[in-house]
């Protein structure tokens with residue numbers, strides 16, 4: 001028994017089967033007999049699964065590049081001269097710092113770039129730009145990791161982040177990708193305080209035709225516990241818990257997150273299997289501060305970086321990568337988001353990102 005059940009047994013959470021019109025392009029698994037044993041897919045590599053199936057990656061690249069165009073223009077400016085000299089490296093340093101790359105990653109990139117230039121015996125600034133793309137790719141490469149589903153049944157994913165970062169939207173998109181990959185998903189509306197938050201998640205559940213466990217004003221940990229328990233009973237492949245936005249400085253709210261994390265582990269040993277932080281790409285260097293704080297509180301397993309379509313400069317991924325390299329453990333970037341539509345969430349590809357950043 002858990003203390004929150006003992007103290008004040010909450011009303012049972014309502015499991016709302018959501019029925020809605022099928023979404024174009026969404027192919028649901030055929031309904032089997034009621035007592036059929038659901039087939040839990042072997043570890044599903046989401047990088048290889050549905051994210052790219054509906055739209056392809058070509059249009060995605062140009063939209064990503066378009067989103068990061070300010071950074072691209074700033075860096076391109078550096079390579080318009082005819083000589084590789086100190087002035088070029090100084091301009092590049094300024095451009096990288098302006099792109100939110102941070103001091104540590106900027107210094108690292110400049111050192112690595114100078115080494116590459118020497119090795120390649122490059123004499124043309126345009127060639128240096130190509131070598132910079134290689135250096136950024138190498139720095140970002142450790143952040144590339146597919147989100148693996150299927151090693152536990154269900155795989156429990158807890159989603160966290162500051163207010164408005166894009167948690168609920170990203171969960172909606174991720175659910176779509178999972179559903180397209182024939183995964184049975186259950187959503188937990190652990191943002192119990194705002195009715196609008198529950199409704200927003202319910203809309204995504206409806207669009208994706210998945211179940212949702214929600215409860216008006218309930219304890220977020222209790223709702224999550226019920227959801228994981230229901231997910232196990234219903235042999236779901238994935239349970240995703242949406243949590244309310246909070247600042248890492250709000251100690252009581254961070255404690256609440258830790259409680260949700262603990263309680264998930266009581267509902268299912270070894271869970272949550274993924275603790276994701278959703279970061280708004282526009283928050284610049286503050287994004288790294290968020291990663292550090294949420295990681296210290298919960299032990300993050302992955303990131304989703306959203307809103308790279310707006311005024312985001314993109315360099316913060318380099319800062320996150322360098323921080324991970326310095327401490328010996330990176331927090332991978334599973335997905336990046338460049339808009340509000342379903343196809344606007346894609347897996348992170350270091351080479352592609354570096355090229356978009358410099359295009």
Ligand SMILES: Nc1nc2c(ncn2[C@@H]2O[C@H](COP(=O)(O)OP(=O)(O)OP(=O)(O)O)[C@@H](O)[C@H]2O)c(=O)[nH]1
Nearest residue numbers: 163164165166167168169245306307337338339340
């Ligand atoms: N332009 C753009 N907008 C996005 C992206 N991802 C999310 N949004 C928008 O950002 C706003 C906030 O998104 P939510 O998903 O509600 O954010 P949240 O983190 O769940 O917010 P709280 O639950 O209030 O903390 C919404 O208007 C989304 O449509 C993105 O990649 N690009």
Ligand SMILES: [Mg+2]
Nearest residue numbers: 167168191197
């Ligand atoms: Mg939300």
